[in-house]
Amino acid sequence: MKWTKKHLLGLKDLDRNELNMILDTAEGLKEVSTRSIKKVPALQGRTVALLFFEPSTRTSMSFQLAAQRLSADLIQFNKSGSSLSKGETLIDTASNIEAMGVDMVVVRHSCPGVPQILAKHLNCAIVNAGDGCHEHPTQGLLDIFTIREKLGTLEGVKVAIVGDIRHSRVARSNIFGLLKLGAKVTVVGPPTLIPKSIAKMGVEISYNLDETIKKVDVVNCLRIQMERQGRSNFPSLREYALLFGMNRDRLKKASKNLVVMHPGPINRGVEMTAEVADSKNSVILQQVSNGLACRMAVFYLLNGSRIDV
Amino acid sequence: MKKYLDSEELNKIIKQLSVKILQNCGDNFCLLGVRKGGVKVVDALAKELQNKTDKLDVGYIDVSLYRDDIHKRLPDVPLEGTDINFSLENKTVILVDEVLFTGRTIRAAIDQVMALGRPRLIRLVTLVNRHGRELPIQADYVGLTIEESHTNKIEVIYNGGEDDGIYFTNNSQIS
Secondary structure, eight states: OOOOOSOBOOGGGOOHHHHHHHHHHHHHHHGGGGSSSOOOOTTTTOEEEEEESSOOSHHHHHHHHHHHHTTOEEEEEESTTSGGGGTOOHHHHHHHHHTTTOSEEEEEESSTTHHHHHHHHOSSEEEEEEETTTBOHHHHHHHHHHHHHHHSOOTTOEEEEESOOTTOHHHHHHHHHHHHTTOEEEEESOGGGSOGGGGGGTOEEESOHHHHTTTOSEEEEOOOOGGGOSSOSSSOHHHHHHHHOBOHHHHHHSOTTOEEEOOSOOOBTTTBOHHHHTSTTBOHHHHHHHHHHHHHHHHHHHHHHTSOO | OEEEEEHHHHHHHHHHHHHHHHHHSOSSEEEEEETTHHHHHHHHHHHHHTTTSSOOEEEEEOOGGGOTTTTTSOOOSSOOOOBOOSOOTTOEEEEEEEEESSSHHHHHHHHHHHHHOOOSEEEEEEEEEESOOSSSOOOSEEEEEEEOOTTSOEEEEOSSSTTOEEEEOSSOEEO
């Protein structure tokens, strides 16, 4: 099977085979980061532009390193001090960057659909690094990769995604990917943070983490995104932590091999206690390492799909 | 597809190659199978050599990331990855491939080996040496040489079954 997709805009657009192809490729690339010289020439002569219109630490660094490990040249755009503040449109900014000979654009933006718009207007490959509340496909991939690595399979694996489902692009990408690969997903959180329509995606809804935690193999605790909430959707962080935070008691109720995940950055004491975050069940740092391999895989595959055959 | 060589002859060639390695490569060597075709050959060689050396290191390299045509063809998927869990420093690294044809895969393999360490020597074993070199690369140990038209395909099946052998289309000669 050959990889033919030109862009990575979301996991909704990928089929099961394409998802597996990215995961398998990431598995092959993981070894590169264990070498003493952590660099391969696969993207030599290619240029990757990172366009981050929203703050990011780990995703931006992970994309940078992924491009560098594959020997690509890298340019970065910072929103502050750019021509956007002089009134230039998004498409003009992106077109100007493309005119410098860029092959791939990684874009993060607070508006859903920006990567799709760029894909329509630019010739280079577009990678969605998070668009509003829509999708964050590489985070979804690295979460799925980590579950597969830990449990050996995704078929029949029961995953609980806990927290702010309404505002979470991570949840959406995880749901699209996990369901296609045979996992069962339950979303857990306060009713104000779970839109009822989410059930149409094929997930179960739970408002009780204490019950759900007993039945699942994986719990993925999402960050409470204060910046995306127009108003408070729960009375207090303290109450949220009491009802939906992962703590020692909930860990005891769960299977002893429960896989605990968090896309970061963690609000310790809110989504999970420090004890859980640092427990042997936690794979949070593995997620970060795997993110690098998954992003390298995406670059590698998209680079190939730019070839006319 | 026409059978050119059967499993008995194939096994004989593997035995002969293993003897050549033992005679010429000292005791500080390791075998690296070049994915994908070289994997079955290196495993067969390792089986022959395992009781004849004190310690045998066997690894696999995936040269996809080092290919010179990486920007000209759709990517090899899935990427199987390089799997070497020992040091290459000061070793005699024996690259093992199934068919040596243009030499471009081996160029990529050498580049990758050099990125992984500094071996004392690199040697090349190929089961089939096929004419059509595009780079100045030659094998040190050759199973057999086949003259075959560029348009025809040579396929090696080596799974331990009845179908084992070397296959290709017509118009071939052995030298």
